[in-house]
Amino acid sequence: MRYPTEIKKFLYSQYFYGGLRIAFGISLPVVLALLVFQNAELGFTISAGALAACAVDMPGPLKYKHNEMLTCSVLGFLSALVTGIATAWPAALFLTVVLLSFALSLIVLYGVRWPQISFATLFMMILTMDSHFTLVGALVNASWILVGGLWYTYWSTTVSRFQRDRIEQQAIAENLFAMAEYVRARAAFYDLHADLDECYRNLVQRQIATVDKQDAARDIALRNLPRLRDGKLDAHRMVLFNLFINSVDLHEGILAAQTDYAMVRNAFGDSDLMMFFRDLLEKLAGDLEYVGLSVLRDTQAAERVHTKAEFRAIEYEIDQLRKKNFPNEHPEAYASIVASYRRIWSAARVLDKMRANTHRDVAVQKPEMPIDKALDRFLQKRRVQWGLVFSNLTMASPSFRHALRVAIGVALGFWLGRILPLTHSYWICMTTIIILKPGFSMTRQRNTQRIVGTAIGCAASVALVLIVHNHSIELLIMMICMVMAYSLTIFNYTASVAFTSAFVLILYQMLTPMSMGLIGERAIDTVVGCALAIGSSYLFPYWEYRLMGPLVKELVRSMRRYLDAIWPRGVALAGQGSPQAASPGAPTVTANTPLPTVAPLMQGGQLGEAVPKTPSGTKSGACVSSAPIPTRATDTVVDSDFARRLASKNMQVAYANLGNAFQRMMLEPKSQQRFVAELHGLLVQSHVLGSQMAAASPLLSQPLVEPAKLGGLDRALGDVRENLLQIERAGTASPTVDLRELTRALDSMVVAVEKEGMASADAIQDLKLLAYQSKQMIAASRFIRKDVTSIRLPV
Numbered sequence: 001m002r003y004p005t006e007i008k009k010f011l012y013s014q015y016f017y018g019g020l021r022i023a024f025g026i027s028l029p030v031v032l033a034l035l036v037f038q039n040a041e042l043g044f045t046i047s048a049g050a051l052a053a054c055a056v057d058m059p060g061p062l063k064y065k066h067n068e069m070l071t072c073s074v075l076g077f078l079s080a081l082v083t084g085i086a087t088a089w090p091a092a093l094f095l096t097v098v099l100l101s102f103a104l105s106l107i108v109l110y111g112v113r114w115p116q117i118s119f120a121t122l123f124m125m126i127l128t129m130d131s132h133f134t135l136v137g138a139l140v141n142a143s144w145i146l147v148g149g150l151w152y153t154y155w156s157t158t159v160s161r162f163q164r165d166r167i168e169q170q171a172i173a174e175n176l177f178a179m180a181e182y183v184r185a186r187a188a189f190y191d192l193h194a195d196l197d198e199c200y201r202n203l204v205q206r207q208i209a210t211v212d213k214q215d216a217a218r219d220i221a222l223r224n225l226p227r228l229r230d231g232k233l234d235a236h237r238m239v240l241f242n243l244f245i246n247s248v249d250l251h252e253g254i255l256a257a258q259t260d261y262a263m264v265r266n267a268f269g270d271s272d273l274m275m276f277f278r279d280l281l282e283k284l285a286g287d288l289e290y291v292g293l294s295v296l297r298d299t300q301a302a303e304r305v306h307t308k309a310e311f312r313a314i315e316y317e318i319d320q321l322r323k324k325n326f327p328n329e330h331p332e333a334y335a336s337i338v339a340s341y342r343r344i345w346s347a348a349r350v351l352d353k354m355r356a357n358t359h360r361d362v363a364v365q366k367p368e369m370p371i372d373k374a375l376d377r378f379l380q381k382r383r384v385q386w387g388l389v390f391s392n393l394t395m396a397s398p399s400f401r402h403a404l405r406v407a408i409g410v411a412l413g414f415w416l417g418r419i420l421p422l423t424h425s426y427w428i429c430m431t432t433i434i435i436l437k438p439g440f441s442m443t444r445q446r447n448t449q450r451i452v453g454t455a456i457g458c459a460a461s462v463a464l465v466l467i468v469h470n471h472s473i474e475l476l477i478m479m480i481c482m483v484m485a486y487s488l489t490i491f492n493y494t495a496s497v498a499f500t501s502a503f504v505l506i507l508y509q510m511l512t513p514m515s516m517g518l519i520g521e522r523a524i525d526t527v528v529g530c531a532l533a534i535g536s537s538y539l540f541p542y543w544e545y546r547l548m549g550p551l552v553k554e555l556v557r558s559m560r561r562y563l564d565a566i567w568p569r570g571v572a573l574a575g576q577g578s579p580q581a582a583s584p585g586a587p588t589v590t591a592n593t594p595l596p597t598v599a600p601l602m603q604g605g606q607l608g609e610a611v612p613k614t615p616s617g618t619k620s621g622a623c624v625s626s627a628p629i630p631t632r633a634t635d636t637v638v639d640s641d642f643a644r645r646l647a648s649k650n651m652q653v654a655y656a657n658l659g660n661a662f663q664r665m666m667l668e669p670k671s672q673q674r675f676v677a678e679l680h681g682l683l684v685q686s687h688v689l690g691s692q693m694a695a696a697s698p699l700l701s702q703p704l705v706e707p708a709k710l711g712g713l714d715r716a717l718g719d720v721r722e723n724l725l726q727i728e729r730a731g732t733a734s735p736t737v738d739l740r741e742l743t744r745a746l747d748s749m750v751v752a753v754e755k756e757g758m759a760s761a762d763a764i765q766d767l768k769l770l771a772y773q774s775k776q777m778i779a780a781s782r783f784i785r786k787d788v789t790s791i792r793l794p795v
Helices: 003-011 014-037 040-054 062-086 090-110 114-129 135-162 164-190 196-221 235-255 261-268 272-297 308-323 331-357 373-378 398-419 426-435 440-467 471-487 493-511 516-536 544-566 569-573 633-665 676-700 711-728 739-756 761-790
Strands: none
Touching (some): 003 014, 003 272, 014 040, 014 471, 040 135, 062 090, 062 114, 062 135, 090 114, 090 398, 114 135, 114 426, 135 164, 164 196, 164 261, 164 272, 196 633, 196 676, 235 331, 235 676, 261 272, 261 331, 272 308, 272 331, 308 331, 373 633, 398 426, 398 516, 426 440, 426 516, 440 516, 440 633, 471 493, 544 569, 544 633, 544 676, 544 711, 544 761, 569 711, 676 761, 711 739, 739 761
16 A cells, blocks of 8 residues: 555545544534533533534535534434433333334435434434433423534534535545546456456446545535636636546546457457556556645646656557558457557546646636536435325335334343443443444444444553553543544544544543443443344345345436437437437436437537547537527537436446445345346446447547448447347347347448448548447347346346
8 A cells, every 4th residue: 555645645635624623513612611611511412412413514515514414403402302301201211212213213214414314313312311301401401402513513514615625626536536446447457467357346346436436526516616706717616627527528538448358368468568558557547646636635736647658659569460460350359459549548638638727727727618507417406305204104115124123223222221230321222323224234344343443442542541641641642533533434434433432431531530441331332232233133124135126227227328318310210209218207317408309320510529639539618508409500519418428427326326236235144145146247247338338429429421321330239229228128038130140230331331432541440449339339238138137126
């Protein structure tokens, strides 16, 4: 590991900044209560409310974060109030705790951030249930908790507003770091010593991570668009907008560099050409990481990585292959390696543009895409359908089952806490709600991490108690532990738990010097809570495979829509009026998107140019129009580019959703893992198909030859579309057209154009490349059709 780089990435990251924000937001009420009221207990009560609100303070759009923290504060107040009133009667308290555990766990069904709100409100309930309040005392306690929640909400909102650009920089940089790892995964394919299956597994994981980070960056970047100031767009915001658009184009360009790696390995073996490709991609990954670090640190990225030697070496090797008649002897291998070279060349140019954008030369800054309200269609709307809870009061609902598990786990923890001789028995219930997640795999993973982290934290606390006897040093260590605990929560939960255990025990040591017994009690409570959580997770389980059927369908549907967006002629040939008409009544992610009128193939305007003329095969300066019906040729181009970009985004998100579900399933018991080989094959082939469609997109937009001479291409892409449509319609029949017949039709098309002698050499080369990509798409779509036909998952 490159420790200096990783340390810099962490110290400038949104996680560390968030840890600082949370630590100070929680600590300040205690300090102020001590200084102003000389009342530490009041300070801790207010801090408890702040602690609940901070559970929702995660990276994301500021508007939604503010509303979510407010909701959390109000629900936390109600939870603490009801629990506080019930503490006067033990039986009522038990019943209240069980019912609240069920109700507050059920709200996870509302989706994004609601699991965190659920945990925070349960946290308030558990902190309150170990005390004894009168009616007035319960109201006062809950009110101070509400004050703490509101304090933290507006503390975090104020700090985040001042850091709005910094937060966007951090999100974009995280996206670039994930993309750099994806490029490294691509480089491994050119290493003959790397296992091909393992390379594909790693590539799928990196693609999922990249899409997740890109989606998070999109959610922030497109909500903070550049605004006019003194008649000009805000230059700094324009830089960030351009960097995000560049990152999307770069990802699409690298994605389009996909090829048949088994064929490439067989054709070129352990040659210098393979080594040059591997080294080139490794260098590009390093350069991309450096640009990301520059964005993160808000500095100008210099040109530190030079790739000219690798590009020239590859050009030389390709020229030597041409002289040896390799293109005629191995046409597909040659077309594949040339296409990969062109795509990587284009990606390098996009990377150069990103580096230039970090320089912020206001005189030359222009938006990569016009700022338009139509960009809102790339964003997911967060609307809460409150009535949804009533339709989920059934055992068929995963959220209902989760709520039952939590209620049972907390009830058992409450009972054990009363019969065991423990001074902080609520720690048992706390551990149970922390570990119990809606999915079995996450619960199992958190259980192990919690035990290991607590053991490390308790051991560190023992060492601290024995070695340090200075309150100032203890306070400093506690603050460091608090910052690190909240900084590491998202990406290193074990370390976060270790720091949390340490700072909690140090706090107790400072308030009331403790014996080793309290540290031991903390460990015992954690073990008991973990045992309850893992035991409860086996009650009414809803295994991941039950949720994957709709995800498979959505992925196939999104790939078909992407094909329709880049090849509108296919819709016309199928006798349909719009891409959505292929599956009447099917839900669509892009239902509110104005799509282009069907234009003749390669003659309705240009979406992009053949690489290497423009980066990533897309025209970054393409306009976006909000008009529902194009009225001019340029309008058709505008809407076509918009539809292509939106369809590409939806396809990648659908891929990541299925990939994440598959990874969760692989953490479940083997007896509950279904169709593992088929689903893995589906992910690999879907990645291949999506990559080849992205690669073909700019070629399909060019007038290479007259459409009448592209019969072979029409048949090939029509077969791809038909395969995807049959999967959507749950068709089980095998393809009716022979694969060899389609291959011959593509080859005959290229030969006929060559013999005619009317097309340029570049056009013929592009047509050969398009024929090769079409063959790859046919093969991938048929593999997908075969795999999906074999998969029998609930829909």
